[in-house]
Amino acid sequence: MGLVGESGCGKTTVALSLLKLLPxxxxxxxxxxxxxxxxxxxxSDSQIRKIRWKGIAIVFQGAMNxxxxxxxxxxxxxxxxxxxxxxxxxTAARERVETLLEMVGIDSGRADNYPHEFSGGMRQxxxxxxxxxxxxxxxxxxxxxxxLDVVVQAQILKLLRELKDKLNLSMVFISHDLSIVxxxxxxxxxxxxxxxxxxxxxxxxxxxxxHPYTQGLLGAxxxxxxxxxxxxxxxxxxxxxxxPPVGCRFNPRCPYVMDxxxxxxxxxxxxxxxxxxxxxxxxxxx
Amino acid sequence: xxxxLPSRKKHSATDQNGGPMxxxxxxxxxxxxxxxxxxxxxxxxxxKKYFPVRQGFLSTIVSGxxxxxxxxxxxxFFVRKGEVFGLAGESGSGKSTTGRLLLRLTxxxxxxxxxxxxxxxxxxxxxxxxxxxxxxxxxxxxxESLDPRMTIKEIVAEPLRIQGIAKSEAEILERVKQILSEVxxxxxxxxxxRFPHELSGGQRQRVAVARAFVVNPEFVVADEPxxxxxxxxxxxxxxxxxxxxxxxxVSFIYITHDLALAKHVCDRLAIMYLGKIVEMxxxxxxxxxxxHPYTQALIAAxPVPDPDYRRGNLPISGEIPSPLNPPxxxxxxxxxxxxxxxxxxxxxxxxxxxxxxxVACHMVHK
Numbered sequence: 213m214g215l216v217g218e219s220g221c222g223k224t225t226v227a228l229s230l231l232k233l234l235p236x237x238x239x240x241x242x243x244x245x246x247x248x249x250x251x252x253x254x255x256s257d258s259q260i261r262k263i264r265w266k267g268i269a270i271v272f273q274g275a276m277n278x279x280x281x282x283x284x285x286x287x288x289x290x291x292x293x294x295x296x297x298x299x300x301x302x303t304a305a306r307e308r309v310e311t312l313l314e315m316v317g318i319d320s321g322r323a324d325n326y327p328h329e330f331s332g333g334m335r336q337x338x339x340x341x342x343x344x345x346x347x348x349x350x351x352x353x354x355x356x357x358x359x360l361d362v363v364v365q366a367q368i369l370k371l372l373r374e375l376k377d378k379l380n381l382s383m384v385f386i387s388h389d390l391s392i393v394x395x396x397x398x399x400x401x402x403x404x405x406x407x408x409x410x411x412x413x414x415x416x417x418x419x420x421x422x423h424p425y426t427q428g429l430l431g432a433x434x435x436x437x438x439x440x441x442x443x444x445x446x447x448x449x450x451x452x453x454x455x456p457p458v459g460c461r462f463n464p465r466c467p468y469v470m471d472x473x474x475x476x477x478x479x480x481x482x483x484x485x486x487x488x489x490x491x492x493x494x495x496x497x498x
Numbered sequence: 499x500x501x502x503l504p505s506r507k508k509h510s511a512t513d514q515n516g517g518p519m520x521x522x523x524x525x526x527x528x529x530x531x532x533x534x535x536x537x538x539x540x541x542x543x544x545x546k547k548y549f550p551v552r553q554g555f556l557s558t559i560v561s562g563x564x565x566x567x568x569x570x571x572x573x574x575f576f577v578r579k580g581e582v583f584g585l586a587g588e589s590g591s592g593k594s595t596t597g598r599l600l601l602r603l604t605x606x607x608x609x610x611x612x613x614x615x616x617x618x619x620x621x622x623x624x625x626x627x628x629x630x631x632x633x634x635x636x637x638x639x640x641x642e643s644l645d646p647r648m649t650i651k652e653i654v655a656e657p658l659r660i661q662g663i664a665k666s667e668a669e670i671l672e673r674v675k676q677i678l679s680e681v682x683x684x685x686x687x688x689x690x691x692r693f694p695h696e697l698s699g700g701q702r703q704r705v706a707v708a709r710a711f712v713v714n715p716e717f718v719v720a721d722e723p724x725x726x727x728x729x730x731x732x733x734x735x736x737x738x739x740x741x742x743x744x745x746x747x748v749s750f751i752y753i754t755h756d757l758a759l760a761k762h763v764c765d766r767l768a769i770m771y772l773g774k775i776v777e778m779x780x781x782x783x784x785x786x787x788x789x790h791p792y793t794q795a796l797i798a799a800x801p802v803p804d805p806d807y808r809r810g811n812l813p814i815s816g817e818i819p820s821p822l823n824p825p826x827x828x829x830x831x832x833x834x835x836x837x838x839x840x841x842x843x844x845x846x847x848x849x850x851x852x853x854x855x856x857v858a859c860h861m862v863h864k
Contacts, residue, residue, distance in 0.1 A: 218729065218730060308662075362799040363814065366798070367812060389801070391801035392801045394805045434762045434801055435802055442737065443762060450730070
């Protein structure tokens with residue numbers, strides 16, 4: 213599952229809500245998050261703590277800043293294990309750290325290094341190892357390759373794909389880069405200004421994008437394969453979320469804007485018999 | 499690799515006249531330099547930039563050596579008039595340093611930079627100043643490259659004032675408005691008195707483009723100009739920048755890590771790795787028929803926005819080594835899947851594999 217959108221569209225907020233990690237000023241106002249049938253929104257802090265990491269774990273963006281610089285890598289991963297499974301003994305935890313590191317492609321002999329002794333790619337790998345510390349069922353990866361060079365980024369993405377198959381994980385993959393999600397995700401949700409505006413199979417979204425925003429996004433993306441062409445872009449700016457446009461939030465930038473778009477916010481509804489949903493007045497709203 | 503120097507004092511003295519890493523006799527003689535380098539708008543020959551590494555006082559005395567980061571090491575290329583030349587590579591490959599050296603924003607350790615046939619590598623700041631209006635740069639981050647306390651009008655007018663180009667305030671205002679509308683910051687009147695924080699990222703970068711182009715330069719370096727912008731506005735800023743380049747026949751150096759974007763923008767492309775150019779040629783040839791194993795790996799690493807496309811395995815592993823201590827001989831041999839004995843002993847020269855397509859690899863030479 214992939215979550216795509218530009219900066220400020222709410223992707224990371226969704227990810228943090230999944231773990232109820234929102235900053236104290238933010239609260240989940242409405243809605244439910246169902247995890248294995250239980251609603252996370254209604255859970256108390258102590259209940260959530262049981263789900264965090266064991267049920268849902270997160271790989272944060274910015275590998276450079278997500279690790280504590282004054283603790284050894286092994287200690288940081290051990291901490292993650294101990295908090296969620298206090299019964300694990302010291303030697304068992306140590307063994308688990310070493311297997312985890314081997315699993316993400318780091319030599320276990322380097323477990324006692326500090327983060328600054330690791331390269332960017334290795335730090336990202338260490339973060340993935342940490343996320344897997346308590347055997348989660350769902351892994352949320354928030355822009356896992358963004359701060360890395362292309363070659364390293366490709367290695368990390370490959371690793372995530374392999375881990376997903378090996379450990380049978382469900383993965384929520386957050387990115388602003390359509391080309392990355394194209395090869396990683398099976399399902400996609402495109403977000404714009406805090407709303408999901410299109411949802412469906414990756415293949416059907418790429419072959420038949422329904423929402424004008426998705427169409428624009430695909431046109432703005434250069435591909436290394438194929439002809440050299442002029443890139444098309446979406447005119448205007450992403451809206452200010454303090455004061456979003458009335459009606460459909462995309463209407464000031466939409467090439468097909470109609471009168472109804474300026475007053476009524478459309479619903480996210482299935483467009484054809486497949487599970488392809490769009491949030492747009494161009495398609496029947498019934 | 500360490501470079502032995504007698505003392506620090508001498509280092510700065512020799513830097514001025516050739517330095518310890520002097521040019522080969524052939525390069526000193528102007529007649530030996532290929533004419534295309536001198537005829538092109540910008541010709542770069544044997545460009546080097548070594549940053550000395552600050553060490554403890556004691557270790558300097560004990561070892562008597564200064565270590566260098568060879569950020570740019572013997573790079574040669576030329577850019578014709580009206581051509582878009584791309585410099586691509588991972589971070590730490592020296593592409594940004596190269597861009598800054600061409601404008602003399604950083605002192606050159608060694609090498610020659612010909613601008614319209616004149617060697618500007620050794621010019622003093624005073625001699626350089628009149629040339630500054632002919633060469634400009636656009637930086638990566640429009641949040642940092644614009645002075646937050648200046649209005650848009652002052653930002654764009656500053657180069658005109660410094661160079662003394664416009665004679666009157668009215669003319670300055672006229673030119674600022676003109677260039678702002680060309681980069682589609684419209685209507686310009688509405689933006690003149692605003693401050694950078696009132697603008698969006700895309701608008702800021704347009705202002706940075708306007709500032710570079712307001713003095714009608716013949717040569718512009720753009721260092722990752724759109725990498726900070728969101729995809730949906732990126733294409734628009736890029737297109738209006740390239741329109742200006744085309745309209746004014748500017749020679750343009752586009753520095754990027756994004757090969758997919760470089761493919762759409764550049765006429766010719768050079769791939770850099772640890773301070774050296776490993777491959778250079780017309781963009782289509784470099785992308786479609788990459789000869790160097792590093793270029794092949796870079797291209798394989800670029801994700802393709804097509805869910806049906808399955809890319810093959812990455813041919814290389816590991817990360818870019820530290821430029822403080824780069825591998826000997828061919829710098830890529832530690833990660834190269836095809837490395838053989840010669841690669842560890844002999845540095846491959848950049849040779850022309852097919853017309854206009856240059857590559858530095860022992861495999862190709864065979």
